[in-house]
Amino acid sequence: MRKIVHIDMDAFYASVEQRDDPGLRGRPVIVGGAGPRSVVTAASYEARPYGVRSAMPSVRAARLCPDAVFVPPDFARYRAVSQQVRAIFARYTPLIEPLSLDEAHLDVTEHRAGLPSATAVAEAIRSAIREELQLTASAGVAPNKFLAKLASDANKPDGICVVRPERIDAFLLPLPVARLPGVGRVMQTKLEALGISDVASLRAWRREDLEARFGRWGGRLYELAWGIDERPVQPDRPRKSISAEDTLPEDLPAEALPPHIGRMADKTWRSAQKVGARGRTVVLKLKTADFRILTRRATQAQPPASAEALARAAIELLARVEDTGEERYRLVGVGLSQLERTDEATAPTSEQRTLFE
Template identity: 45%
Template sequence: MSEEKPQRKIIHVDMDAFYASVEQLDNPELRGKPVAVGGSETRGVVSAASYEARKFGVRSALSGVLAKKYCPDLIFVRPRFDRYKEVSNKIRQIFHEFTDLVEPLSLDEAYLDVTQNKKGNPSASLIAKEIRERILAETGLTASAGISVNKFVAKIASDVNKPNGQKTIGPDEVESFLEQLPIKKFYGVGKVTTERMYQLGIFTGADLKAQSLEFLEKHFGKSGTYYYYAVRGIHNSEVKPERTTKSVAAEHTFNENLSSEIYMQEQLQAIAEQLAKRLKRYELAGKTVTLKIKYSDFTLQTRSKTLPYFISDKGLILETATELLYQERMKDSVRLLGISLSNLNNEERKTVVVQLRFEF
């Protein structure tokens, strides 16, 4: 792997508490109050939380019951994905006024390569500032941004001055910035990996940088190679404007393990309905149905079937998933079922990226 660092100018734009902020924008009565999108006091999980709710420890993926315990005044709001997509499209239109090299990661964040840009502005920091001002003026929402020489550092930087701020890490600052960074803040290092690194005496970027490639590969496999180069500011992945969705999925973890296929089939109906709604939202259909089964001992099994035609209808998805369910006997009770659809009807396009060098 080459250690030559391409001098790109990458911006990572991340909307601030996007879903919750849209709800507060549309409903003035929610402004300044702790809001959770999704979940409820009795069931479900939180999809997003306002900054007022985050002060109490409410976060996405937290159960509604626990969220209410943390914040008794928490207001639960049903998600409105059509509305979030509408606002997201407005924001992406703003991005494309500056560059066509836009890689959306989700409805609320994206990478932009502004090495060459439509404004002819050599300053990526000023471009990020102008984009954030435009978003606020045209949507009423705030965004944060990270600016650096690659996607890895830009994404980390966008979190430094949240909410409604930005951080630029210039080419000469990258390695020192990463050396001082707590390991838990490295993009791609999750909770489990963080604990493993702590056990190995790795607490900061400097600790990680002190390890040899062989050591990291021994303890983390292929990810070790990624960590070795990332902490040195080497991350050459290009911004891919036509980032294509490979699959769409829905799943459910049960409060009590299921041992009867009949009960499992009932659960598959709700999962198939949820999946069909997501496919409709993204205007997608697919040929390959995969049934995901997680047993009580946490072992995972998948069963797949590829059809000769595209489907997105709940009935056809359920029919195929049910066939896969009865394909062979269960080896144990089941704690999770999921259905995914892949081999989708969206086409991949290739984009040629031309890189030039400018002063940061």
């Protein structure tokens, strides 16, 4: 049985800003632009009680929290701090799978520190981050990646949650199905229509019945309900593309899609910024009301230089979709492929090298 630790830095970007500028400590800090088209990249814990969340339009965030201090993001600095966090991880295990600049899975089934348990390793890592970097991190400890990631959210900020094998049901069954990865608003509504509101009620369904309703995704739902996740920690996992997609609240015609494409382009752009990547190939993904998947892509001479440029390129791809005028679309997605490292990035981390080699 594996011993997996998921480490998630607490309000990472905002916490770095507060650490480096004492005048921001204890104040509601929003990392992101303050312009009319800007969005929130991150929010400190002081800003969150006002309802401020990442990806929210900055204009709305300013209305919710009038005393907020807006700070432009500095991804080069966040990457440098992320490298320091990664170096702390490496003292304990070489099996590190970064998910972004501020979180990673670690396999500590066999570790380097001589500590008696995975819990002790997680606590040692959190202590090192606090003492050496003056930042806090939350940790989840569990037999697999799925449970460890859920656990790291349980006692945020600056907390730890341990899910031992004999406690999996006690931890998992009361959770709302919305906490399961991949269950968005639309899927949550579909599950609730079937009387499935929490993991306990999901577990009551047979695998074949879930697959009959939801295809392969039904099988994955069944596994999650039982806490099954056989994926190993993959330290050298190459990343070939970055994308974001969303199922729309209602099926829409093509002419109504540009705002939603722009929203997904912004999410993709921010994800690319987090890992110091850019891509020359822009991808537009659509799913029709009858579940047909349509993709269009275009490779540009130069990578898009901004979220707005990425949105424009993706919206231009919409003209290449054959549409009768009666077609309706239920999902939009925007992606980048042919990734390369951005010029402003410093010497690449191991995570970045696997992106581009």
